[in-house]
Amino acid sequence: MTKQNVVPVEAVAAITVAAVAGSSPLFPYPPPRAYGRRKYLSQLELGGGRIGSWVESMKASSPTHAKATAAPPSGDAAVDEQSAWVVRHPSALNKFEQIMSASKGKQIVMFMDYDGTLSPIVDDPDSAFMSDAMREAVRDVARYFPTAIVSGRCLEKVINFVRLADLYYAGSHGMDIKGPTRPRHAKARAKPVLFQPASEFLPMIDAVHKALLERTKSTPGARVENNKFCVSVHFRCVDEKSWSSLFEQVRCVLKEYPKLRLTQGRKVLEIRPTIKWDKGKALEFLLESLGFANCKNVMPVYIGDDRTDEDAFKVLRDRGQGFGILVSKFPKETNAAYSLQEPSEASAHGPLLGTLSYLLCDVKDFLVRLVEWKKACSKVQVA
Numbered sequence: 001m002t003k004q005n006v007v008p009v010e011a012v013a014a015i016t017v018a019a020v021a022g023s024s025p026l027f028p029y030p031p032p033r034a035y036g037r038r039k040y041l042s043q044l045e046l047g048g049g050r051i052g053s054w055v056e057s058m059k060a061s062s063p064t065h066a067k068a069t070a071a072p073p074s075g076d077a078a079v080d081e082q083s084a085w086v087v088r089h090p091s092a093l094n095k096f097e098q099i100m101s102a103s104k105g106k107q108i109v110m111f112m113d114y115d116g117t118l119s120p121i122v123d124d125p126d127s128a129f130m131s132d133a134m135r136e137a138v139r140d141v142a143r144y145f146p147t148a149i150v151s152g153r154c155l156e157k158v159i160n161f162v163r164l165a166d167l168y169y170a171g172s173h174g175m176d177i178k179g180p181t182r183p184r185h186a187k188a189r190a191k192p193v194l195f196q197p198a199s200e201f202l203p204m205i206d207a208v209h210k211a212l213l214e215r216t217k218s219t220p221g222a223r224v225e226n227n228k229f230c231v232s233v234h235f236r237c238v239d240e241k242s243w244s245s246l247f248e249q250v251r252c253v254l255k256e257y258p259k260l261r262l263t264q265g266r267k268v269l270e271i272r273p274t275i276k277w278d279k280g281k282a283l284e285f286l287l288e289s290l291g292f293a294n295c296k297n298v299m300p301v302y303i304g305d306d307r308t309d310e311d312a313f314k315v316l317r318d319r320g321q322g323f324g325i326l327v328s329k330f331p332k333e334t335n336a337a338y339s340l341q342e343p344s345e346a347s348a349h350g351p352l353l354g355t356l357s358y359l360l361c362d363v364k365d366f367l368v369r370l371v372e373w374k375k376a377c378s379k380v381q382v383a
């Protein structure tokens with residue numbers, strides 16, 4: 001699809017949903033609506049004067065960078081800031097009992113982001129492997145609770161990293177959803193879940209991927225990743241002095257694609273269709289697929305580290321149902337109720353630190369504790 005023959009997004013979405021629903025008639029779902037042009041422009045900020053604010057935001061996307069350069073609060077002030085944040089977003093491990101007592105009589109449904117949540121952030125996106133211990137923890141969680149992985153990566157990549165059946169996967173920021181062939185949990189629909197609300201954008205994404213590869217090839221360290229329904233332009237390995245020129249290169253390419261929008265993650269610019277679909281919508285779709293639409297007795301828990309996960313945290317906050325857990329070592333504005341610090345200290349730094357990992361409140365420990373709690377509850381019920 002070229003810029004000249006763009007089909008209105010509403011029509012695209014309706015056609016796509018109809019096509020997907022055709023293969024799975026149990027899956028009627030309202031088609032996603034497009035972001036208005038005004039919203040698109042404000043997000044892309046094509047006006048030259050705003051480039052500075054994007055670059056500032058690119059810098060701010062690295063909390064370690066912010067700490068190193070932006071006159072961080074020192075000594076007591078830093079401790080105060082951190083403690084005030086932890087009071088607002090306490091550790092999900094420290095508040096474990098409180099969380100579990102709120103879940104009494106409710107079905108917990110687990111949603112987890114991949115990069116920075118299940119795997120440590122590394123320079124090479126192709127090497128963001130999760131540890132075997134983390135895989136084991138996720139496998140156990142999925143035995144006891146309906147579980148979904150929601151990622152900005154394309155579906156194929158995230159499945160290859162996680163390598164677990166029996167899970168729901170939502171790739172490309174929720175624009176590519178696939179459920180297990182035989183769902184384990186009782187309420188889940190019997191038919192396989194497949195949902196691609198942006199499939200008409202595939203040719204456009206391919207074209208913009210090629211254009212971005214070409215345009216950014218002169219910037220050392222820049223890396224363009226095709227995530228099927230979206231494209232990532234990584235600047236983690238780009239010299240900071242080149243960030244504004246890289247942003248300018250991306251902006252120039254995107255001028256030709258008004259149906260695509262730009263967002264930002266951790267040292268990455270993400271280009272995606274303007275349809276109103278994000279990780280929050282994916283979470284709602286998955287809850288419905290699992291049979292929990294309009295259900296009061298469900299407690300969705302979403303664990304994520306990135307700005308794009310905020311859409312899911314916000315959905316939970318707005319529904320007043322379940323809660324988000326932000327994975328971050330630094331205070332950040334968030335809609336999550338709780339926090340954890342790291343995916344898994346053991347996986348990032350080797351076995352020595354693993355023995356201390358409980359001190360660091362990591363995601364793996366939370367998952368292990370959740371499973372232990374569930375097993376203990378089951379024993380009590382049997383007795």
Ligand SMILES: O=P(O)(O)OC[C@H]1O[C@H](O[C@H]2O[C@H](CO)[C@@H](O)[C@H](O)[C@H]2O)[C@H](O)[C@@H](O)[C@@H]1O
Nearest residue numbers: 114115121122123125128151152232236266268
């Ligand atoms: O939603 P997610 O699963 O968190 O995906 C978001 C992006 O994750 C990946 O990039 C991030 O992790 C890389 C590996 O650790 C790191 O090098 C990069 O700086 C991070 O932004 C992935 O490569 C992107 O395509 C995703 O958009």
